[in-house]
Amino acid sequence: xxxxxxxxxxxxxxxxxxxxxxxxxxxxxxxxxxxxxxxxxxxxxxxxxxxxxxxxxxxxxxxxxxxxxxxxxxxxxxxxxxxxxxxxxxxxxxxxxxxxxxxxxxxxxxxx
Amino acid sequence: xxxxxxxxxxxxxxxxxxxxxxxxxxxxxxxxxxxxxxxxxxxxxxxxxxxxxxxxxxxxxxxxxxxxxxxxxxxxxxxxxxxxxxxxxxxxxxxxxxxxxxxxxxxxxxxx
Numbered sequence: 577x578x579x580x581x582x583x584x585x586x587x588x589x590x591x592x593x594x595x596x597x598x599x600x601x602x603x604x605x606x607x608x609x610x611x612x613x614x615x616x617x618x619x620x621x622x623x624x625x626x627x628x629x630x631x632x633x634x635x636x637x638x639x640x641x642x643x644x645x646x647x648x649x650x651x652x653x654x655x656x657x658x659x660x661x662x663x664x665x666x667x668x669x670x671x672x673x674x675x676x677x678x679x680x681x682x683x684x685x686x687x688x
Numbered sequence: 689x690x691x692x693x694x695x696x697x698x699x700x701x702x703x704x705x706x707x708x709x710x711x712x713x714x715x716x717x718x719x720x721x722x723x724x725x726x727x728x729x730x731x732x733x734x735x736x737x738x739x740x741x742x743x744x745x746x747x748x749x750x751x752x753x754x755x756x757x758x759x760x761x762x763x764x765x766x767x768x769x770x771x772x773x774x775x776x777x778x779x780x781x782x783x784x785x786x787x788x789x790x791x792x793x794x795x796x797x798x799x800x
Contacts, residue, residue: 609788618694618778618791619732626786664732668786674720674739675747676782676789678732 580665580679588685595652597682599665608648609666609676610639619664623650655686690715694779694792701799707752707766709795711779714760719781721762722789723754726776738762774799 582599589595599608607626611619623634625641625648632639638651648665665679694711701707713719720739724732734747736754744754751770755763762779779792 607786616794616796618780618794621788621790624788666789674737674745674785675734676722677734678724680731683729 580667580677582663582665582679582682584682585680586683586685588687589655591655591657591686591688593655595655595659595684596649597651597663597684598647598649599679600647601667602646604645605648605667606645607667608639608641610637610648610650611664611666611678613662613664613681615661622663652684655684657686657688660684660686690781690790692779692781692790692792694795696795697793698796699798701769701797703771703799704768707764707769707773707797709764709777709779709797711762711764711792712760713781716760716781716783718759719783721756721760722780722782723762723764724778724780726778726794728775732778736764769799771799773797 580599580601609624610622612622613619622637623632623639628641628645629643630641636653640649642648662681662683664681666676668676691714722737723735725735726732737745738756741756741759752766774797777795780789782789
């Protein structure tokens with residue numbers, strides 16, 4: 577099946593720093609979704625991307641749909657302690673849009 | 689607006705006991721419904737999804753089953769729990785092929 581690889585797997589950053597993470601796939605995706613999961617809770621949708629090359633912002637978060645349609649990037653500017661959590665990329669499988677595959681996750685720790 | 693409810697929030701069950709986790713969605717009709725499992729500190733594994741009443745697709749052969757007795761109700765069951773069934777179970781819904789998934793708050797299951 578389709579796999580989504582995220583990097584880095586985890587990162588420690590200082591409060592106020594910018595953060596970049598990415599997600600790559602071996603196959604083409606038509607939609608890219610970015611989620612954040614706080615400990616003990618369900619993932620919450622941050623940004624949805626529907627078009628190759630699309631760049632979308634949500635507050636301090638910016639995500640891009642890669643031109644090749646095989647990758648996506650999430651940037652967080654001026655990190656704050658509440659940015660701590662696990663960030664997942666996801667996308668519906670091209671073989672059947674009902675199924676949504678999730679990436680391996682990037683665990684973010686922010687040092688105050 | 690749409691809401692998703694999942695219960696219980698936590699559950700401790702002995703090995704060999706049955707399981708029933710319930711998920712309901714409000715404010716929408718004919719949603720796609722999903723059960724995911726998340727092992728500690730890891731990604732989300734799709735277990736089952738349903739595109740309509742009585743229609744269940746299983747992604748991973750295992751000790752669990754799912755049912756959709758009503759349009760907005762999705763149930764995850766087991767006749768006899770195994771230790772390996774422990775994990776964080778997440779219910780989710782989406783409307784239409786290319787729309788994002790929306791998650792419940794999850795059930796933490798510990799099999800002892």
